[in-house]
Amino acid sequence: MSLVVLGLPLLGCLVLALWPPGADLSPRIFGTVIAAATLLAALFMLPGLRGDDGGADTGRALNPRHEVDLPWLSVIDVRLHLGVDGISLPLILLTALLTLLGMVHNWVERPDRPALFCSLVLLLEVGALGTFMALDLVLFFAAFEVVLIPMYFLISRWGGPGAAAAALKFAVYTLAGSAALLIGLVFIYASTGSFDLVELSERGGAGISTAVQLAAFGALFVGFAVKSPLWPLHTWLPPAHTEAPTVGSVLLAGVQLKMGTYGLVRIALPVLPEGARALAPILAVLAVTGIVVAALACYTQNELKRLIAYSSVGHMGFVLLGVSTLTTVGINAALLANVAHGLITGLLFFLVGAVKSRFHTGELDELGSGLWARLPRLGFVLVFACVASLGLPGLAGFWGEAMAVYAALHPAVGLPGPLFGVLAVVAAAGAVLTAVYFLRLLRRLVVGPVVVGAGHRVQGAGSRTADIWVTERVVHVPLLLLTLALGLYPAVVLGLTEGPVAGLVEAVLAPSR
Amino acid sequence: MTVQSITWAPLAPVLVLVAGLVFVLLADLMLPLGVRRMVLPAVSAVTCLGAAGSAAWLRGGPGPPGTFCSSPGSGSASRCAYVLGDTAGFLTVVLCLAAAAVLVLALAQLRADVEGVTPAGEYCLVLLAATIGAVIVAGSRDLITLVVGLETLTVPLYAAVAFRRGSNAGPEAALTLLVVSVTSTALMLLGIGFLYGLTGTMHVDALAEVLTAGGGVGDLALADVAVVLLLAGLAFKVGAVPFHVWAPSTYQGAPIPVAAYLSSVSKAGGIAGLIVVLPAVSAGSPAAATWIALLAAVSMTVGNLVAMRQRHLVRLLAWSGIAQTGYLLVGLAVLSGRSDQALSGAGATLAYLAVYVLMTVGAFACVAAINGTSDTVATSDTATTDTGRAVSEGPSVESVRGLATEHPRIAAAFALFLIGLAGLPPALLGLFGKVVVVRAAFTGDAGWLGILVALNTVLAFVYYLRVAAALFARTGAAKESASPLATTLVGARPGRSVPAAMGVLVAALALAALVAGFWPDLIIGAAPLLSPFGE
Known part of the structure; x- marks a missing residue:
């Protein structure tokens, strides 16, 4: 099943790359079908994992299902080793879902050269799914890098006026991170002689000297921090988001940002536990700094996409704070917040795309206010997404961030408790700041008297004609419902992650070792 | 001195090439011009394929690998001047396949050249003669054979570089190559002379034995000097910094197939030479590994930094080739390091060499295809008027902007090769090549070189990606913002179709790169990864 999930989009990508360039409708249909089939195949992996103990009782750090293990580059023992567990499956489903919605969105915002566009989106999906399923370090790295190229082209080819520079900045940052990642992986290999993640997780750092663990964890940390992104390595994100086309922004926020935190949980923590324990406080400090800095930066933003990009940095700060506590609660919180952020920010970027396609600007000053009165449906969904993003209890954003703060109050034994206590308080304050800027955004844009801004050039303004179309509803509703479902019943995700996280923490991070 | 015995079997690749060469020589006299332009390059390419096939067959076969051996009765082991072993066989296959690809490029160029200039x-x-030289270098086991092979490789290329008629760039480039090559040969011969004076032998294995034992060696400092001279001579051939200055202007002045040849077969021949002399070198001077490591580090860094500033595609590929030489040297620098059960330094270099040759020939083929579609007559006119400096002929980064709209398949293949040279997915083969090199560096106790390779990958990606992005840029936007020059270039492109032979070649190479990306054992696994030294 793993091979099917990975093979379908790869096949679709290759077929679409050879599609006749003139075609408009057929590649979009084909891309949507492939993306839907991939999501379906990914859903088939679910049953075996519900309520899975994930190795908690066996004490195994990693207990993958749907495993595929084939020889690949035999001379240096690189294997095509894929597998799924409760940590990766939510992200796999999220990736497949957002890709499918992105394909559907192609009917709303038609890209030129749709065959190439859909091919790149599917390649992006291959990379993300490969990253989440890889159980071999080289395979992981390869998949991690596969994402870069299509995203670069999505931004530079279909992006806004400053796209070339933004795409280059994105590529350079990400590549610098990749270089660090590669170095870290080679360090691991040099001291263990293995690329196999199951074996390495089992070892739990045995045989890797403390100095090497520190160096390797530091390198992986930099690599994943760029991708996550962690303050102060986040500066590539706002321009990339601002210039990317809607689908690019959605996949960047919903899929790519998850790869960094996933890498930390899947590789850095279990393989290098000593390094993790030593560097966790630094990770926590940077994460919380990111939360506060991002919240403050949001106040100065006048462009919608930039603003949401900065809010992403803040959300990912909570995720990384959760990881840095090295506790079951914290890591579960991180994984939950990851999924929630993917849904909510994905929805937000779809909505901003809708706003921009109607008003031809994302500048708050030019958009005017009273959007709700002018376009009630769009206004409603926008309000919903914003309050979900600011962490309203009952919606998806709340649980992950609340749990992360809670976990920071009770970090793992051996971590500096007082420091984490202070950080928890600061992070909570950051959450309040986040709430304030989202409410401020709503006040400025959505509610209030109808003021038509300078950028308002849409036909039939104020009438229903410009409100959300049916196709857009198809894109928005699944995200909206899932946000609600996850908020009311977070066990949807936690039921999957609990077992494997418990196994991971027990086997590797427990101080008794 | 006893009479040497000659076993013919190991010479099969050379003999096939010689037969092809004689045929071309005779057919050139007899066939009419129109037929010649088609038949000769086709026959030459088939000859190279035949040589590659025979080498591949011999590599797996049971026959005796060595020839021109001294009689074993003289007390010591039998010493052969030419050995087609595992390493040499692999190198021969790579060299001959690359030469065949270049000849297909030449075929397309000659076909387009209706006036027969x-x-x-x-x-x-x-090109055939130079390939013979490269094959001899790969199998040579003594320094005389090595020098003969290297000269057979280089001398024909002076002429090949000058084949661009109607332009002063060709002869200029040829002169540069001539001067540099003669200098490097002189240095190398001096080094070889010192080594012979010290040890009384020319055979690399014997040299290694004598130098390691230290017996009979008069002056070890002289051995150091000899080794440095030998290395410097070979560093010229492979274009390693600081012996690289000839490469960019020579590549630019040469016809594009010849530039492809220089960066693939000729460079691989130099690497083969380095692998041959390394046993003697590392025995003669303990510092040799450090020298090669420094060459590698400087080459990759300088090559990448300068390549970032290049606008002309061939120059860009030339500088990137200098950086790639750095990666190739990494494996050789760790030859004397800690041994590894699965991969030796030379093995890593050989594997990466195969990957590099595939990608670079592919990239040059795409440049040639692009050049063939643009209006070459107009550019060569401007070239003749501009005699003072190296003129910027051929496609530049600006002129390929938006190529994907007209030639989507060429553009996609070009992007694939560039990304493969950068060493990143989705051109997985390039990534595996890099992983093998980095791993060799780490297991060979040269972790810093491995880290430098990783950092250089980032530097390199900036310029590879810039070209790749230009290929897929929106031409509408380009025309709005473009300078008058760029507009004329875009406007001057008549949309001529790519020659069939070139299209087939590009497709075959791209297919090979993709397939071998998913099955890396096809190329990387085929390399003799364990080979400690030349054998």
Whole structure:
């Protein structure tokens, strides 16, 4: 099943790359079908994992299902080793879902050269799914890098006026991170002689000297921090988001940002536990700094996409704070917040795309206010997404961030408790700041008297004609419902992650070792 | 001195090439011009394929690998001047396949050359002769054979570089290559002379034994000097910094197939030479590994930094080739390091060499295809008027902007090769090549070189990606913002179709790169990864 999930989009990508360039409708249909089939195949992996103990009782750090293990580059023992567990499956489903919605969105915002566009989106999906399923370090790295190229082209080819520079900045940052990642992986290999993640997780750092663990964890940390992104390595994100086309922004926020935190949980923590324990406080400090800095930066933003990009940095700060506590609660919180952020920010970027396609600007000053009165449906969904993003209890954003703060109050034994206590308080304050800027955004844009801004050039303004179309509803509703479902019943995700996280923490991070 | 015995079997690749060469020589005299332009390069390419096939067959076969051996009765082991072993066989296959690809490029160029300005016979002749030299280098086991091979590789290329008629760039480039090559040969011969004076032998294995034992060696400092001279001579051939200055202007002045040849077969021949002399070198001077490591580090860094500033595609590929030489040298620098059960330094270099040759020939083929579609007559006119400096002929980064709209398949293949050279997915083969090199560096106790390779990958990606992005840029936007020059270039592109031979070649190479990306054992696994030294 793993091979099917990975093979379908790869096949679709290759077929679409050879599609006749003139075609408009057929590649979009084909891309949507492939993306839907991939999501379906990914859903088939679910049953075996519900309520899975994930190795908690066996004490195994990693207990993958749907495993595929084939020889690949035999001379240096690189294997095509894929597998799924409760940590990766939510992200796999999220990736497949957002890709499918992105394909559907192609009917709303038609890209030129749709065959190439859909091919790149599917390649992006291959990379993300490969990253989440890889159980071999080289395979992981390869998949991690596969994402870069299509995203670069999505931004530079279909992006806004400053796209070339933004795409280059994105590529350079990400590549610098990749270089660090590669170095870290080679360090691991040099001291263990293995690329196999199951074996390495089992070892739990045995045989890797403390100095090497520190160096390797530091390198992986930099690599994943760029991708996550962690303050102060986040500066590539706002321009990339601002210039990317809607689908690019959605996949960047919903899929790519998850790869960094996933890498930390899947590789850095279990393989290098000593390094993790030593560097966790630094990770926590940077994460919380990111939360506060991002919240403050949001106040100065006048462009919608930039603003949401900065809010992403803040959300990912909570995720990384959760990881840095090295506790079951914290890591579960991180994984939950990851999924929630993917849904909510994905929805937000779809909505901003809708706003921009109607008003031809994302500048708050030019958009005017009273959007709700002018376009009630769009206004409603926008309000919903914003309050979900600011962490309203009952919606998806709340649980992950609340749990992360809670976990920071009770970090793992051996971590500096007082420091984490202070950080928890600061992070909570950051959450309040986040709430304030989202409410401020709503006040400025959505509610209030109808003021038509300078950028308002849409036909039939104020009438229903410009409100959300049916196709857009198809894109928005699944995200909206899932946000609600996850908020009311977070066990949807936690039921999957609990077992494997418990196994991971027990086997590797427990101080008794 | 006893009479040497000659076993013919290991010479099969050379003999096939010689037969092809004689045929081309004769056919050139007899066939009419129109037929010549087609038949000669085709026959030459088939000859190279045949040589590659025979080498591949011999590599797996049971026959005796060595020839021109001294009689074993003289007390010591039998010493052969030419050994087609595992390493040499692999190198021969790579060299001959690359030469065949270049000859297909030459075929397309000669076909397009309706007026017959470029002499078809001589063109094929020099490329075949140079390939013979490269094959001899790969199998040589003594320094005389090595020098003969290297000169056979280099001398025909002086002529090949000058084959661009109607332009002063060609002769200028040829002169640069001539001067630099003669200098490097002189240095190398001096080093070889010192080594012979110290040890009384020319055979690399014997040299290694004598130098390691230290017996009979008069002056070890002289051995150091000899080794440095030998290395410097070979560093010229492979274009390692600081012996690289000839490369960019020579590549630019040469016809594009010849530039492809220089960066693939000729460079691989130099690497083969380095692998041959390394046993002697590392025995003669303990510092040799450090020298090679420094060459590697400087080459990759300088090559990448300068390549970032290049606008002309061939120059860009030339500088990137200098950086790639750095990666190739990494494996050789760790030859004397800690041994590894699965991969030796030379093995890593050989594996990466195969990957590099595939990608670079592919990239040059795409440049040639692009150049063939643009209006070459107009550019060569401007070239003749501009005699003072190296003129910027051929496609530049600006002129390929938006190529994907007209030639989507060429553009996609070009992007694939560039990304493969950068060493990143989705051109997985390039990534595996890099992983093998980095791993060799780490297991060979040269972790810093491995880290430098990783950092350089980032530097390199900036310029590879810039070209790749230009290929897929929106031409509408480009025309709005473009300078008048760029507009004329875009406007001057008549949309001529790519020659069939070139299209087939590009497709075959791209297919090979993709398939071998998913099954890396096809190329990387085929390399003799364990080979400690030349054998």
